[in-house]
Amino acid sequence: MSEAPTTHSPQLGDEVRDLFRVPPERAVFEPLTHNPKNGVTAGVWRVTVAERSAVLKVLTRGKQTTEIWAASEDPRHWNFWRREAYVYEEGVARAWEPWGITAPKLLASVERPDGDVALWLEDVRGEPATGWSTAAHAGHARRLGAAHGRALAEQTEPLDHPWLSRRFLRDYTAAQTTGRDLLDDDTAWQQPLVHDHFPEGLREEMVRLHHEREWILRIMESLPRVFSHLDQWPANLTAPHSGQSVLFDWAFAGDGALGEDIGNYIPDTILDGFLPAARLPELATAVYEGYVRGLRDSGWQGDERLVRLGVCASSVKYDWLTALMLSRAGDAQQLDYGGSRTVEAEHRYRERGVVLAFLADWAREARGLATELGFPH
Template sequence: MPGPPSALSPQLADEVREIFQVPPIAAEFEPLTHNPKNGVTAGVWRVSVGDRSAVLKVLTRGKDTTETWASSDDPRHWNFWRREAYVYEEGVARVWEPWGITAPELLASVERPDGDVALWLEDVRGEPATGWSTAAHAGHARRLGAAHGRALAERAEPLDHPWLSRRFLRDYTAAQTTGRDLLDDDTAWQQPLVRDHFPEGLREDMVRLRHEREWFLSVMESLPRVFSHLDQWPANLTSPHPGQSVLFDWAFAGDGALGEDIGNYIPDTIFDGFLPAARLPELATAAYEGYVRGLRDSGWQGDVRLVRLGMCASAVKYDWLTALMLSLAGDAQQLDYGGRRTVEAEHRYRERGVVLGFLADWAREARVLATELGFPH
């Protein structure tokens, strides 16, 4: 993760002066956690001047990274480098505001001479979702359901700006290739961290999910369409006031399936340790019921099995994570999201094994629901 600039460039000094109306020498830069591998993010900082602060996020297309996380110039690509700037500039980040989900205020969007874009955003203080109760997660799910439900009830066409992502789930999962060849490798499944902490039968379930990937994606692409954030998880949320969510990191936003956002939110809450895996059934029930309640509150009267199918079939997003875990099982040092701290490997594999087993159950349920609803298999 990039540290604070060692010396303010003239460009950055001008930006600080414009935002804070003070000499730039007074600014302090604190690096914030983000995915350091993502090729569209040059860095994220909290910039403080006295008792005032803002968040600086620099978008780039020239960062050296892996092929998996490379930035794209294609406006429909899941990792289009400039999407988040457009989302803020065009006000799309605030379209869910009537239902209690908003975004930081855009203070400035600066096109830099080197081609990067500097987003200066409101530094929203509140209760981070990383520490929310199950009830708070369910409240956010209800607000999200209300936003999705109103659009569907009014038969409104989903937002379709030319820079919003399309086919996110298909293209994102196709890009995640690390360890894929290990899914059918006996030795990989006998590594101690895997053998001791992944549930019995998981190998067969995850190999089947990989082999049926195209079917799951086709089902997801056939479900009702809603404008989606596509990266909803607790690290991207805070609540400054009861009944309000502030959602960050709109880099993937675009077309999604009904239930897809909540299908991402639930497992990611556990995968990165914000709730223990033992509470996954409780969270899944509360968040799903909250989402459905929001849909009904806003007037959507469709078949609830479609919602459940969208959530459960979202399990296909995570077949790559099984492969990644197989590839990392021999590493003595396991790093957290952002790569700043080490995590205890046995705890990680035990917790994630529980979630992967839960997703295998989702996949089984999705197959049954799809058959009931007449999707070909």
């Protein structure tokens, strides 16, 4: 997590004064969990002055990081550094508000002299999705399905501002190369954490998924298109009121396939430990059924097999995760998302092994549906 910025900075001091109408030294900065590797994020903080608070997120393009997470100047790139500012400034983050999915209010967007952009956002309080029941996850999926379904039923063109991402799934997965050479390495698969905790047969299935990556990506790119968040998971959601979802972190938003958002949501809920892997089938069924119900509620009458294909073929997004797990199986210290705490390695590999096996089942189902629907191999 990022260290608290100094209020001795004239620029930050001015921002605090403008927003809170108090001297900047009265502000308390609390770092919030985020991906510290991402080159577009200089930091995220909850800023509190007495009884008032706001969230400060600073977007940058000058942060030193790995090549994978480097900020891009290309407005269509999945990691375009300024996208989230545009999403808030242009009101795109509230596109799904009629269906109960909204975003924090933008309080201020400040172009700083050093080229960074400071987003001052409403500090939304509610029930974080990291603690939601299965029914609550399904409710969010139903709201999302209703938003997608209405756009498809009315044959509305997906939102297409020049700074929204395109080819997210293809380009994001292509960038994640760590450990890829280990997929066919016998020694890597014999490491104790892998050998003892990955299910039998997983190697063959995940190697096949990797080799079929291009075909599956072409399938995803040919499915009905919908405006998508592309980073939906419980850490980016809260519920201030029953029947309402508030989504954070719109940095990847853009063009996606029907079903792609929940194809990310379901596995990520387990991969980062918000629910145990034993609950994955229950969660997957509830979220999928909620999404389809929302699609139908809003008037979409399309072939449900296309929805199912979009969800199952989303398994290709996790092609890189198997390789990453192989590369880190010898690490003495395993860190959580955000890198602030250690996690128990055997538990992580056991739980993620279950998820990877589940994704292998999705890939098998996607192959069958693609053949049934006439997608050429």
